Amino acid sequence: MAVDIVIATNNGDMGGGEVMLLNIARALRTLGHKVTVVVPAQPDELLDAARDEGFTTLALPATDRKTYMAQLRAWRARNRNALLWCNGLVPSLATAGDKNRIIHLHQLPAGSQKVAYRLAKKGARAVLVPSHFMASRIKNATVLENWVTEASQPLARAVPASPIRVGFLGRPSLIKGTHTLTVALTSLNSAGGYTYQLVIGGTAKFVDSTSQDQVKQSLKELGNHVELLGWVTPEELFAQTDVLVVPSEVEESFGLVAAEAMSARQPLIISNAGALPEVLGEGYPWIFRQADSDHLAAVLSSITEQLITGDEKLEEILSRNYWRWQENYSPDAGKERIRHLLQDFEG
Secondary structure, three states: OOOEEEEEEOOOOOOHHHHHHHHHHHHHHHOOOEEEEEEEOOOOHHHHHHHHOOOEEEEEOOOOHHHHHHHHHHHHHHOOOOEEEEEOHHHHHHOOOOOOEEEEOOOOOOOHHHHHHHHHOOOOOEEEEOOHHHHOOOOOOEEOOOOOOOOOOOOOOOOOOOOEEEEEEOOOOOOOOHHHHHHHHHHHHHOOOOOEEEEEEOOOOOOOHHHHHHHHHHHHOOOOOEEEEEOOOHHHHHHOOOEEEEOOOOOOOOOHHHHHHHHOOOOEEEEOOOOHHHHHOOOOOOEEOOOOHHHHHHHHHHHHHHHHHOOHHHHHHHHHHHHHHHHHHOHHHHHHHHHHHHHHHHO
16 A cells, blocks of 8 residues: 655765665555655755655755754645655654654764653654664664665786775775774785775765874875775775775774675675674674774785685685675565565554
């Protein structure tokens, strides 16, 4: 049965949560539901993206978080019939007490957010989180794993030439472990043997100045062995690199970048932060202890040898990653999870 569903964003800017909002909206539309995306008028990145994809949008007259929350609460008081999908803590808190809504958290509440969450969850039909790791921290949460579109790459893999090109995709910052990656690469370059080049796809959006300064200082240690591409698509970064590293030092609630690499059969090293190991599955070999640059350097050395020698085990692991993405983190898998979730509500 078709349902009217309103998805209220956490932010007007595009981040991981907003990427998932659009993924959810696409899945709902494919399933035949009527979808409206509610956003602040400014920033308008998400508004433009939603309109470009043909979604019905409602831009509330707000340019800051406080005004957006007030406008959203007032609008909801006049429009209670549709199921409200609160995509983050901000719309959840703004509509606290509403009984016809879903709370979807993409990050663990920290500090004062914990108090906000206790207020926000009152009356909600369900609280959704993207991983079992996060569900272990949020009582009575339902797991709705994230999904990503395929970042397609050629199946044939060229043998890497020196320097080995190591990719980082996302916001260069302390919590994302960029500095730990640079220390590991500096160490490997100083030791002789293979030379490594760091290729960064992304900008320091939403990153505080202290973190930016420390990352910039660590990048200087790599000298000329750094390339800053700015914002690029996953496909563009993967096409220019031999291996991707996700060196997070924050308890990741999921791992969208890791899932994108899986879909591309991209050689992938992750830290053991939060849900990252869960996304890759039990027994994944290329995991290092977060914030441990020596361990990361050792794992990088190991995967480099496998890449250079054309180790069949490497291709087996990458193929397993791809099928794990297909079965668990592809748009088709996400659509089925949404279908079952709404069926449970109807039941």
